[in-house]
Amino acid sequence: MKIADTTILVTGANRGIGQALVAEALARGASRVYAGTRGTLEHPDPRVTPVPLDVTDTAQVQAAAQRIGTLDILINNAGIALYDDLSDRAALDRQLDVNLFGPYAVVQAFLPALTRSRGAIVNNLSLNAFAPMPVIPAYSVSKAAAFSLTQSLRALLAGRGVRVHAVLTGPTDTDMTRGYDIPKVSAAAVAGAILDGVERDEEDIFPDPLSATVADSWNNGAAKALERQLAALAPQTDAA
Secondary structure, three states, X not given: OOOOOOEEEEEOOOOHHHHHHHHHHHHOOOOEEEEEEOOOOOOOOOOEEEEEOOOOOHHHHHHHHHHHOOOOEEEXXXXXXXXXXXXXXXXXXXXXXXXXXXXXXXXXXXXXXXXXXXXXXXXXXXXXXXXXXXOOHHHHHHHHHHHXXXXXXXXHHHXXXXXXXXXXXXXXXXXXXXXXXXXXXXXXXXXXXXXXHHHOOOOEEOOOHHHHHHHHHHHOOHHHHHHHHHHOOOOOOOOO
């Protein structure tokens, strides 16, 4: 899939990687970019259409799906990360709501449009889906669950011609990681690598130097081989 001439929805588009994804999609010639945000957004490019979209708000998700109608690529980018120690159930619930159930709801709402276009779903996850970071364990739990959701959707939607990509992002220079004194890559570089991966039809995208160190071992490892083996058991659906 090429980005040029496509219609794209990016959630969490007002800052960080989401904002960079909007800019990168425009640079690659996307015909329309819907920028989903919880607040107001203004953009100078007429190809950008701001859309009120809190992924935890069922009414907003449904309204966005009715408004947009035609869609080639859905990028689930909205997410939160809260410091915790797993002692507060509310912190876990909040991150599951945004990072797991949010993308699930958005996918379900836009699946008819993506099936019609034989489009793509791109879930921006985290390397913490593979291994938790102790200062944000609830976030890590939510991203691991979202990765499993992504793999499940990949198997279930293949018969409908819908591709599903997981983005295993490492430390990126955004508001979310501002408190971490670690090497980080720019949001623009990550956005470019994400769309490169989509255009190359990579199932699992490793868009930064740290995540790239995991790519070969994951793609050629036992866990990925098992995913492919189990995906063959998915119910067969007529893709026509």
